[in-house]
Amino acid sequence: xxxxxxxxxxxxxxxxxxxxxxxxxxxVSGSAVGxxxxxxxxxxxxxxxxxxxxxxxxxxxxxxxxxxxxxxVLLGRRGRRNPVSTMALLGEEESGTAAWxxxxxxxxxxxxxxxxxxxxIAGWTVAYIFKSMSGAFADPTAASVGAVFGSIAGxxxxxxxWHTLFLGATxxxxxxxxxxGIERAVKxxxxxxxxxxxxxxxxxxxxxxxxxxxxxxxxxxxxxxSSQMILAAMGQAFFTLSIGMGAVMAYGAYLPQDASIVRTxxxxxxxxxxxxxxxxxxxxxxxxxNDLDPTSGPGLIFQTLPLAFGQMPGGMYVAALFFLxxxxxxxxxxxxxxxxxxxxxxxxxDFSRPVxxxxxxxxxxxxxxxxxxxxxxxxxxxxxKGTFFDNIDFLTSxxxxxxxxxxxxxxxxxVMCTQSSVSELDPExxxxxxxxRLLSRYVAPVALILVFLNAIGVFA
Ligand code: PHE
Numbered sequence: 001x002x003x004x005x006x007x008x009x010x011x012x013x014x015x016x017x018x019x020x021x022x023x024x025x026x027x028v029s030g031s032a033v034g035x036x037x038x039x040x041x042x043x044x045x046x047x048x049x050x051x052x053x054x055x056x057x058x059x060x061x062x063x064x065x066x067x068x069x070x071x072x073v074l075l076g077r078r079g080r081r082n083p084v085s086t087m088a089l090l091g092e093e094e095s096g097t098a099a100w101x102x103x104x105x106x107x108x109x110x111x112x113x114x115x116x117x118x119x120x121i122a123g124w125t126v127a128y129i130f131k132s133m134s135g136a137f138a139d140p141t142a143a144s145v146g147a148v149f150g151s152i153a154g155x156x157x158x159x160x161x162w163h164t165l166f167l168g169a170t171x172x173x174x175x176x177x178x179x180x181g182i183e184r185a186v187k188x189x190x191x192x193x194x195x196x197x198x199x200x201x202x203x204x205x206x207x208x209x210x211x212x213x214x215x216x217x218x219x220x221x222x223x224x225x226s227s228q229m230i231l232a233a234m235g236q237a238f239f240t241l242s243i244g245m246g247a248v249m250a251y252g253a254y255l256p257q258d259a260s261i262v263r264t265x266x267x268x269x270x271x272x273x274x275x276x277x278x279x280x281x282x283x284x285x286x287x288x289x290n291d292l293d294p295t296s297g298p299g300l301i302f303q304t305l306p307l308a309f310g311q312m313p314g315g316m317y318v319a320a321l322f323f324l325x326x327x328x329x330x331x332x333x334x335x336x337x338x339x340x341x342x343x344x345x346x347x348x349x350d351f352s353r354p355v356x357x358x359x360x361x362x363x364x365x366x367x368x369x370x371x372x373x374x375x376x377x378x379x380x381x382x383x384x385k386g387t388f389f390d391n392i393d394f395l396t397s398x399x400x401x402x403x404x405x406x407x408x409x410x411x412x413x414x415v416m417c418t419q420s421s422v423s424e425l426d427p428e429x430x431x432x433x434x435x436x437r438l439l440s441r442y443v444a445p446v447a448l449i450l451v452f453l454n455a456i457g458v459f460a
Pocket of ligand 1: 002032033034035036037116238239240241242243245247333334336337
């Protein structure tokens with residue numbers, strides 16, 4: 001029972017429940033696994049010098065990300081509303097103020113902003129399905145693959161077209177409200193993606209500079225540690241786990257009361273981490289074998305993987321299948337980026353699902369052109385952190401998500417009464433509850449605050 005007497009079981013979701021615990025794990029993994037693992041993790045690790053970054057990243061994922069993911073699921077299931085109303089409702093119950101709803105609102109805005117660039121990159125992966133099939137990567141050299149990438153990212157029309165196509169698909173799926181049916185697709189897609197990654201790993205081990213790639217990722221060079229790098233690692237942990245913006249909270253709202261939050265969250269975090277590490281192990285050996293630059297940024301996978309595919313028997317088809325699966329993985333993440341804002345408009349403003357999805361989609365589509373242009377016409381127009389893309393990415397991943405996460409962990413660890421969190425995490429109770437509580441109350445908030453203070457130069 002919560003303080004004011006609302007038993008959590010009295011509240012049911014406005015939109016039904018997941019069919020099983022497994023369905024929930026699939027949906028949250030669908031949200032978590034995406035471009036963040038395969039596109040972003042390798043290039044951010046590359047830009048930040050490898051090993052030391054990876055180590056900090058793993059700490060952030062398990063000691064900060066995991067407890068926050070559990071907290072988000074817990075809040076979602078307890079509130080059983082969209083993230084804005086859930087935070088307002090629980091804030092009211094636990095501390096007498098609905099102002100906590102702001103956390104949900106800023107998360108929905110972060111989702112908007114992230115999807116605006118996410119859709120552009122996902123558009124490139126869709127373009128790559130067709131490029132692969134047309135034989136553009138037969139007999140590839142680093143130069144020819146770079147030229148293909150340049151012709152897509154460098155063209156407003158091309159990049160804008162694929163962005164429109166990808167976002168259009170996202171809007172249609174969200175409008176149809178089939179995201180809960182997506183779990184069925186995820187069930188096949190994720191293992192398939194994993195298998196292709198293993199095939200690629202085999203290639204990297206044989207043809208790439210595997211040892212160099214491996215050492216780059218796992219031999220920490222602590223001279224590379226810097227405040228900005230630690231912030232980037234924290235940001236990447238939030239981005240890849242889909243936490244800090246309400247996506248997981250929105251999905252938690254449909255979680256059956258008897259499902260274990262600890263075990264489901266742990267499973268998702270392990271799957272997500274395994275795929276990111278695998279992606280790094282595939283990509284860096286290819287980077288080094290072809291004298292490419294690990295710090296080259298957002299084009300990294302688009303300039304490396306085709307080199308591997310081009311040298312495999314039937315590589316054309318394997319490449320097309322890989323980019324298709326990656327586009328699907330991105331789609332399941334994109335849906336979750338839109339979900340909080342859409343459900344909020346539906347519940348609060350009484351819009352129908354299609355209207356809410358179209359409205360949100362239109363704003364995101366327009367914003368997306370800032371990213372499209374960042375790789376061509378406006379690539380030299382830089383301010384603060386770089387191009388528009390760099391700034392939107394920095395603002396969302398490195399500031400908004402970690403701040404959202406800080407608010408969530410403070411709420412669960414300090415504001416919410418113990419009884420409430422015990423009653424949600426109860427089925428497993430015991431030591432996992434104690435560990436969660438320790439991480440939520442002390443480790444996660446302290447780590448986040450230190451990372452922020454450090455980044456703004458307080459300790460310099
Ligand atoms: N986690 C997703 C990925 O790795 C991106 C995402 C971020 C999705 C935040 C939802 C919320 O691709």
